[in-house]
Amino acid sequence: MSKQNLAKNIRELRTRKGLSQELLAEKSKVSLRTVQRIENGETEPRGDTLIRLSEVLDVAPEDLMDWEAEEDKGFLMSLNLSSLGFIVFPLLGIIIPLIMWISKKGRLKQIDQLAKNVLNFQITWTIVLLLTYIWLIGSTYYRLHQSGDVSLSILGNPVYKIIAIGGLYLYNIVLVVRNTFRINQGNEARYLPKIRFVR
Known part of the structure; x- marks a missing residue:
């Protein structure tokens, strides 16, 4: 050399x-x-x-x-898809991509940028999910306190709860799948919204 x-x-x-x-x-x-x-x-x-x-x-x-940074589109797609671990448990959508990133950090082209995008989005999404759960529990408690009707407060209006939680999960799944196709086509993954926790 x-x-x-x-x-x-x-x-x-x-x-x-x-x-x-x-x-x-x-x-x-x-x-x-x-x-x-x-x-x-x-x-x-x-x-x-x-x-x-x-x-x-x-x-x-x-x-x-x-040393020369390699191109491995397959690994990048796998890292991106690994964030679907959030379906089993929200934190897995952060932990699995983080472990995969650390294992190849600095050795693959575009891995740093992709990992940061994925992690920042998944951390943001997990915080939003947590706040949504807090809001749902708080609103249920408020209704219980106001009405005194235990059956009404426990059941509440299940439709908006399903829409709120289900919508968050569906959005995340769609974004991960769409970005996997973008990576396969050689395009940059786009995750929005996200807060830059990992720089």
Whole structure:
């Protein structure tokens, strides 16, 4: 591998990890000037320097020499579909994609952007679902308190409860399936609305 390719790999991995040159130098205990020279292609890391850099960048030294982000549309589609775990339990729609992202972070093209979109949407959706449940329970309690009729308060109006909860679940399912098709066609997944919890 040429020094330029190695320099590009180190620079790209460092950027994907969100590290500055200064932080990479500090964590790897390599001088900042050495990191700068490596990334500029002026020198090639060997031995201990290569090992230290690879440990901070979370790759094996031999992988660092040959590293190149791969394209794996199948894995991206699987990560996207894994968020359907929310059907079983809402938090699974966050946990499963998060585990899949961590397992391939920095190794696949577009995985960081997709994972952040999926996680931000699923976290937002879970919060909205929780608030909806709180609203439904609160409204039932309020009716009980106002009317004193236990049967009315427990049953309430089941139609709007089904519409509220069912609508949230249906929207999430449709969005996940639609984005899976978008990924398969090489397009970017679009998840709205979402709050940027993961940056």
